[in-house]
Each structure stands twice: as structure tokens, then as C-alpha cells.
Amino acid sequence: MKRVPVSVPWKEGLHMRPAARLVxxxxxxxxxxxxxxxxxxxxxxxxxxxxxLGAGCGAMLEVEASGGDxxxxxxxxxxxxxxxx
Numbered sequence: 743m744k745r746v747p748v749s750v751p752w753k754e755g756l757h758m759r760p761a762a763r764l765v766x767x768x769x770x771x772x773x774x775x776x777x778x779x780x781x782x783x784x785x786x787x788x789x790x791x792x793x794x795l796g797a798g799c800g801a802m803l804e805v806e807a808s809g810g811d812x813x814x815x816x817x818x819x820x821x822x823x824x825x826x827x
Contacts, residue, residue, distance in 0.1 A: 743806060743807065743812065744806070744807045744808075744813050744815075744816040745804050745805065745806050745816070746804070746805045746807075746816045746817065746819070746820040747802060747803070747804050747805075748802075748803050748804070748805055748820050748823040749801065749802050749803070749823065750797045750799055750800060750801045750803065750823070751799070751823060751824075751825075752799060753799050754799070755798040755799050755801070756792065756793065756795060756796075756797040756798075756801070757793065758789070758793060760822065761792040761793045762789060763822050763825075764786055764792055764822050765786060765787060765788070765789045765792065767818055767819055767822055768786035769787060770815075770818070771807075771809070771811050771814070771815035772809055772810055773808055773809025773810065773811050773815040773816075774807070774808045774809055775806070775807050775815055775816075775819060776806045776807075777792060777795060777803055777804070777805060777806075777819075778803060778804040778805075778806060779795045779796075779797050779803050782795055783806075786819060803823075805820050807819070
């Protein structure tokens with residue numbers, strides 16, 4: 743399992759637009775992908791689950807990937823958090 747810490751850069755928090763980018767990126771990989779906020783987990787293939795995490799601006803999250811392409815998948819998901827638009 744690969745884990746990568748990320749923080750939410752968007753001033754509105756993790757809302758629908760960045761959540762859609764995360765889900766679209768997650769669909770490219772075979773690994774199981776999750777986003778963790780404290781004790782809460784979201785499947786990165788479910789936009790509703792990602793938004794319902796309720797991650798505000800500056801929240802510290804962890805990307806978790808498990809599978810054959812876990813390293814590439816986790817880094818690709820983490821890269822979405824570098825785009826502040």
C-alpha cells in the first residue's frame with residue numbers, strides 16, 4: 743500500500759470541481775484508491791463520497807493506493823492537489 747499526505751489548497755475546500763478531477767484521474771488506474779480525512783475514508787471513484795468528506799481549505803488528507811500500479815496512482819492523485827484553480 744502506498745500512502746501520500748496532501749493538503750486541500752482550494753479556498754472553497756474539496757468541492758465538486760476538484761472532486762470531479764480526482765474521480766476522473768482515479769478511473770485511469772486499476773489500484774484501489776481511497777482518500778482519508780481522520781477516521782473517515784472515501785472511495786476515490788465516488789464523487790459523492792469524496793465531497794461528503796467535507797474537507798475544508800488546509801485540511802490534511804492522505805491518499806491511499808493499493809494494487810499493481812499503486813505508486814503511479816497515488817502520485818497522480820496527489821498531483822491534483824498541486825493545482826489550486
